[in-house]
Amino acid sequence: MLSANFVEKVCVLGAGSTKYGKLSESIADITTQASVAAIESAGIEPKEVKASYISNVFGVADKQVHIGPVLMSRLGIPDRPSLTIESACGSGSVSFREAYANIAAGFYDCLIATGVEKVTHTGTEWTTTYFAYCSDFFYEGQAGASFPGLFASMARAYLTEFDATEEDFAKVAVKNHDNGYLNPKAHMQKKISVDDVMKSPVVASPLKLYDCCPFSDGASSVVLCSEKFAKEHGGDYIEVIGSGRGGSPAALQGREHLTTIPSTKIASEQAYKMAGLTPKDIDFAEVHDCFTIAEVVDTEDLGFFEKGQGIQAVREDRTKLNSDISINPSGGLKSKGHPIGATGIGQVVEVYDQLTGKAGERSVKDAKIGLTHNFGATGASCAVHIFQSV
Ligand SMILES: CC(C)(COP(=O)(O)OP(=O)(O)OC[C@H]1O[C@@H](n2cnc3c(N)ncnc32)[C@H](O)[C@@H]1OP(=O)(O)O)[C@@H](O)C(=O)NCCC(=O)NCCS
Numbered sequence: 116m117l118s119a120n121f122v123e124k125v126c127v128l129g130a131g132s133t134k135y136g137k138l139s140e141s142i143a144d145i146t147t148q149a150s151v152a153a154i155e156s157a158g159i160e161p162k163e164v165k166a167s168y169i170s171n172v173f174g175v176a177d178k179q180v181h182i183g184p185v186l187m188s189r190l191g192i193p194d195r196p197s198l199t200i201e202s203a204c205g206s207g208s209v210s211f212r213e214a215y216a217n218i219a220a221g222f223y224d225c226l227i228a229t230g231v232e233k234v235t236h237t238g239t240e241w242t243t244t245y246f247a248y249c250s251d252f253f254y255e256g257q258a259g260a261s262f263p264g265l266f267a268s269m270a271r272a273y274l275t276e277f278d279a280t281e282e283d284f285a286k287v288a289v290k291n292h293d294n295g296y297l298n299p300k301a302h303m304q305k306k307i308s309v310d311d312v313m314k315s316p317v318v319a320s321p322l323k324l325y326d327c328c329p330f331s332d333g334a335s336s337v338v339l340c341s342e343k344f345a346k347e348h349g350g351d352y353i354e355v356i357g358s359g360r361g362g363s364p365a366a367l368q369g370r371e372h373l374t375t376i377p378s379t380k381i382a383s384e385q386a387y388k389m390a391g392l393t394p395k396d397i398d399f400a401e402v403h404d405c406f407t408i409a410e411v412v413d414t415e416d417l418g419f420f421e422k423g424q425g426i427q428a429v430r431e432d433r434t435k436l437n438s439d440i441s442i443n444p445s446g447g448l449k450s451k452g453h454p455i456g457a458t459g460i461g462q463v464v465e466v467y468d469q470l471t472g473k474a475g476e477r478s479v480k481d482a483k484i485g486l487t488h489n490f491g492a493t494g495a496s497c498a499v500h501i502f503q504s505v
Pocket of ligand 1: 326
């Protein structure tokens, strides 16, 4: 675990995103748009940025890998280093963590972490196949178990083990679409009903179309800096107070239970310990809801609810915006969208907007502490971060 003997406190000084959805611009263009938006939001010049961390999985789909130097050239700072990080759908949170650790250790005073993905032009068959390369392909992908199928296995296990129904899962999607409806950058900015979910086509039983996140394009970026740098440059900033990472067996068959994700528990325990907080202190959380079942399992593994009680909380509307704990005020992966390399950074953008009063109609009232939770594949890798307003 990270020791607390860091040189610097780490802050997020600015944040920006493209809209998520089907985008026509190139991967290089959307990477640049989000990064410029984050730098402008921070109120600094590009030359203040000493390095970049880029999270991306399938740059090859848009004929551009090694995106970092392209971005730095476009920002007019080609002499600055960059590093591309791939950790499947959890790439964003891992690159955020690397950027965080570099500031904390005193290597740099100001960095950007930018996540990007562009896959909607490739078609469902290509994208489903390539995404399956992020699973343990020998045991899962090549046997035909794509991500909807793997999460369907988890959902079936949850329905069997606990007092839950498919309508309860549908309520997760309805809530996240309600939140995403208030988010102008969301891929699916429309309200849906439980009936809409129940009548939507079955993708992998018991999961239906509206239980699944969509394939999305999009880019998100944040400026990280030392506290000293943040104070000198003014503007709105938030503080990173907890960071944790964990792992789980890559294939579901290696797990003891299908209704819990070990990496979430490991990462969140580290983050809570570092922040000196418990789950009860969290005002809102952006969690990895690639499928409705995932959000329920996440909220239990993060300690917000007892095992098997996450679904009860959904049934009682305790995870809605401004209820007991606002889960996915942005609309989450389900409604905001899931451009896989960008998602973990997009979560930090939402926390920044919430804690600096920029979240508009979807603001979590009096929020002081926000948490991000982002994993790769079925949770083989995971990172959790905790932030507080200043
Ligand atoms: C669910 C899924 C199979 C649907 O793909 P698809 O059948 O190719 O859907 P299409 O792109 O042809 O879209 C068909 C319609 O459904 C809508 N749609 C697609 N995916 C949707 C989703 N997840 N939720 C709601 N609506 C969706 C489209 O907007 C479109 O609506 P329209 O006809 O009104 O324009 C696909 O979105 C998917 O696999 N999602 C999961 C992605 C994933 O695994 N990510 C990694 C997680 S770990």
